[in-house]
Each structure stands twice: as C-alpha cells, then as structure tokens.
Amino acid sequence: MDFNLNDEQKMMRQVAAEIADEQLAPRAEEMEENREIPADLLAFLAEQGYFGLFLPEAYGGVELDPVTYALTMEEFSRGSPAVALVVSVQNALVGLPILKYGTEEQKEKYLARAASGELFGAFALSEDEAGSDAASVQLRAEKKNGGYVLTGHKKYITNAGFAGLFLVVARTGPEPGAKGLSCFLVERDAPGFALGERFEGMGMRALDVRRLEFENCEVPAEALLGAEGEGLKIALASLDLSRIGVAGQAVGIGQQAFNEARRYAGEREQFGRPIIKFQGIQFYLAEMATRLEAARLLMLRAAARAQAGEPFSAEAAMAKLYASETANFCANLGVQIHGGYGYMRDYVVERFYRDARVTEIYEGTSEIQKLIIAGSILKG
Template sequence: MDFLLSEEQRVIQKTVRDFAQKEVAPSAAERDEEERFDRHLFTKMAELGLTGIPWPETYGGIGSDYLSYAIAVEELSRVCAATGVTLSAHLSLASGPIFAFGTEYQKETYLTGLAEGTKLGAYGLTEPGSGSDAAAMKTTAVKDGRHFVLNGSKVFITNGGEADIYLIFASTSLEKKQRGVSAFIVEKDFPGFTIGKKERKLGIRSSPTTEIRMNNCRVPEENVLGNVGDGFKIAMQTLDGGRNGIAAQAVGIAQGALDAAVQYAKERKQFGKPIAKMQGISFKLADMAVKVEAARLLTYQAAWRESEGLSYGNESAMSKLFASDTAMEVTTEAVQVFGGYGYMKEYPVERFMRDAKVTQLYEGTNEILRSVISKQLFPGDL
C-alpha cells in the first residue's frame, strides 16, 4: 500500500498552495466581509488548469485524477473555503455528470468550456420542500416537440447567478417519483431561466448561493443528460463524488485553522512564556493535528478509489462525515487557543469556524450520511 503522492500530484499540490497563498489569501477576509465573488480568481484557476483537473485533454482538461482534484480543493480551502467550494461545485457537481453520462455533443459543447474555465458550472437539485428527500421535487419538465418545458424553482445553488451552465433536475413524471426524475443541461440565457434571491450566509460568504427559477424554460431535447428517467441515479452518483470535494474542503479548513493556532501559540506569551509551552495548549494542538491527518487519509482514500474506478460511495460518505465533524471541532478549538482574540475578525479563525459549519450540511447532511453508512453494516437485513 503506497501512501506517497505521485510526482504529478505533488506538483499540483505545490502549484495550488503557492497560488492560494499569493492570489487567494490576501483578499479572503475582505471578500468574506463584502460577500463578493471574484470571477477573476476563477479565471486564474483556469489558467493553471485547475478547472479541468480530472478531465481528458480532448475536452480541455489536464488529464489528471480525482485525488489531484481533492488536493486542489484542500489547498484552496486552507486559506479560503469559499474559493474551494467554487471549484468543487464546478468540477464534481456540474462537470462530472456531463463527463460520466453526456453524449459526445454534450461533452464537446459544454464540458470543454467548463474544463477550460471559460464557463462556470452549477448544480440544481434542492428545492424549498425537498432537501434530503430529493425525490419529492416539484420542478417539472414536460415534452413539447423537440424541447422540454421546465417549471419550478431550486434553492441553495452554489455558484448561482455567476454560473453559465446549470445541471437541473426535474420530474418528467411526478407519479413515478424518483424513477420519473430527469437531468437537463441548462444555459443561463435560456428563455424562462432566471436567478432569484441571493442568500446571506453564516460562512463561505464570498461563494454566491442563490435561488433559481424556471418559468416555461425551454430546453432542447439534446440537452437531456442520460436517458429520460435517469436523473435520480445521476444525482445520487454525482453526490458521491461531490462528497469527496466537500471532505477535501473540510480538511483544508481544519488545516488552515490548525496552522493559524500553531503560529499564534508560538507567538502569544502568558506568564512569561509562549502558550505553546503550556500543556493545556500543546495537547489541544496535538489532538487537533491527529484528527486533521485522520480526516485527510479518509478523504484521500475515497478520492483514490474514485480515480481507480473502484466503488467509493461508502468511503466518500465516511470521509465527508468525519472530515466535516473534524473541521467543526478543530476550528472551534482554534478559536479557543486564540482566546478572546479568536472571536475577533482581526484573525482568520472565526472565519474558519463559520465556514466549517456548512460542511456538515451540504452534499448530504451528516445525519443522512450516518444513515448511508449504517445501511452498509446491515446489507439486506433491515
């Protein structure tokens, strides 16, 4: 069993780490405060090839793997979780299904632009009345000649309003429930497609989260992804890969908080010595480091399995569950290490703590993930 990263993966890790420190970190607090998305940063990521990490060069990618993608999300999230999730949603949620299920026309028309970063992608599954129960969606798609007419709304759309391409799930047969769900590639300029309100959030504030609405939105039939009725399967498989991205985001957040706490503990003096020399602080930091590394190993394992074409659904559920809980715990402890200063916006740990919370909520709440994992313990028995 080889735990070493390949030379290519190490190069990607260093490249993204340098980019994150030089280009992303300096404006992270300001963008968070202003709730401002910076498309220029996404363009710079595209220039580095990050927007197409796992996709073949044929479609504008760099032909790497899913572990490299996870590493990139981790390194970005180490300084700015909002930038990390921008890339995660773009790659795993919007681009991934087109690569896995798309026709050659769809890959050439949409995946290439997404991989090259000239287009930004988003994913629309959740509705006001259907979150964890995705099959209960009310958005409909009715066939009309060579088009489908979509009506309904989606909420909590990462990259919403900024994205150019949206993967939208709608019911082509409400009575069939999950077997009646279909997936559609929707361009932002399609008639009847509009952006609703922008959400104001606790964390990842420079990542836009919006509602989207479809009012008689006409989508060409060639934009159906997979077959009509395959949408629920596509959505669930996509979320498995998306969880790898969110696990990586959580690891990055936790590592960033740990980095800040270690540095502060070396510099902050109380009772005539650095607080790092106090056992209460040094042991706390040691526990934080162990949990971050455990979360990283789980995350890398799941991403490696996806890269190797092995089953990874249960592993991605475990990594996202553990990494997100770790991120919440480690960031909270980091604030504690900083004491009263940790509660102030002058230091980054309060932002890390706010950012960490959402990793326990999206791409499947941790309660849903515990349900997924527990079912694997009793196959066919319950």
C-alpha cells in the same frame, strides 16, 4: 493501501499550496467583504487548468485523478474554502457528469468552454421540499413541441449568479419517487428561466448561492442529460465524488485553523511564558493534529478507491462526515487558543469557525452521511 503520492500528485499539491498562500489567503477577506470571487482570480485559475480537472486534453482539460482533486481542495481551502467550492462544483458536479453521461454534441458544446472558464456551471438539485430527501424533487419537465417545459424552482444553488449553465434535476415521471427524475442542461438565457433571491450565509460569504425560478421554461430535447429516469442516479453519483472534495475542503479548513493556532500559541505569553508551554494547550494541538491526520487518511482512502474504479460511496460519506466534524472541532479550538482575539472579526480563525459549519450541511448533512454508511453496513 499505498498512500505514497506519485510525483505528479506531489507537484500538483505543491502548486495548489502556493496558490492558496500567495493568491487566495491574501484576498480572502476582500472576497468575504465584497461577497464575490474576483473575475481576475477566476481567470487565473482557469488559465492554470483548475476548471478542467477531470476533462481530457481534447476538451482543454488536464485530466487529473480523484486523489489530486482531493489534495487540491485541501490546499485551496487553507486559503479560501469558497474558492475551493467554486472549483469543486465546476469539476465534480458539472464537468464530470457531462463527460460521463453527455452526448457527443453536449460535450462539444460545453466542456471546452467549461475548462477555459468561459462558461461556469451550477448543480441544481435542492428545492424547498427536497433537501435531504432528494427524491422528492417537484420541479416538473413536461414533454412539449419536441422538447420539454420546466416549471418549478430550485433553492440554495451555488455559483448561480455567474453560471451560464445549470444541471437541473427535474421530474419527468410520476410523483413521488426517484425513478421519475431526469437531468437537464439548462442555459442561462433559456426562456422562462430566472435567477431568484441571493442567500446570505454565516460563512463563505463570497459564494453566490441563489434560488432559481422556472416558469414554462422551454428547453430542447437535446438538453436531457443521460436517459429519462436517470436523473437521481446521475446526481447522487456526482455527489459521491464531490463529497471527497468537501472532505478535502474540511481538512484544509481544519489544517489552517491548526496552523494559525500553533503559531499564535508560540507567540502569545501569559503567566510569563508562551501559552504553548502549557500542557492544556499542547493537548488541544495534539488532538487537532490526530483528528486531521485521520480525516486526511479517510479522504485519501475514498479518493484512492474512486481512482481505482472501486465502489466508494460509503468511504466518501465516512470521509465527509469525519472531516467536516474535524473542521468544526479544529476551528472551535483554533478560536479557543486565540482567546479573545479569536472571537474578533479581523482574525482569520473567526472566519474559519464560520466557514467550517456548512461542511456538515451541504452535499448531504452529517445525518445523511450516516444513513449512507449505515446502508452499506446493512447491505454487508
């Protein structure tokens, strides 16, 4: 497999790295404190094309490939993993499914607005009783008056507070089972739709993650995305790609934890010399660097397969599983190498330690990634 990046991929990685260092990292603490991503930053990212990553020019997009997406997630996450996630949801979990499964009317209605940052989207699959077991979604969509009426709730929905459009997985067929699920595009002002409580996370506190309530929420027939019964297929295919983004996010967190640790180890002196001179510290750095390289290669392999149109579900799961464990490993050692400073709120490694944790949970826990990988092994 050829992992040499082409000129465009190199250039896009460089641009994303500069944005991370100059625009995201300096504001990460402010975003964390205020628990929001400032509107001017979102507008800047929109202007640079980051909300139309997979969309054709006709919809205002820049139509990049999955490798560039993964590299962008990695670089952005060195500065702010929360911002990277907002970008990932908008592209992989909202824009791309509409492009792939939407009608011409749906594409016309939403995609250019999504690419320009005028319209943010959220991806709503999880519920109280439907987490890892996504096929057990209970939110119902009943056919009525030529449209549908949605009743139920969603939980832990990222970007919900500022989203104008929600890709909602609902049950149109019998319970239980995956076949009875369908996807709907629900607008923020649909009658009967309301935002619920905002959750407060351990890390990535700038994320706006909420509960959604649907009480006899009426949507027109045209809100159906894809065919009835295709809901879980659309959701899981979208998650396959966005898991490569989470792998990139995890590599970025781990890489920046490494960078900070390496820098600090060169500056901090104990026993009359910089701590980087101690073999114990060097071994930590060596192990971090090795795992990061392996995680990055798994990420690139999954992205390259996606780019080539080959099946990549198991490869994306491997990349997410390994990269998220690596992020936690590196963040933990990043704190350790900083000693007491690493434990204090005003050091960036403390934030990465908290931010890394969720990469092993959302978009499918590590245990679910193992189920996907095992499933592919058993299939041969």
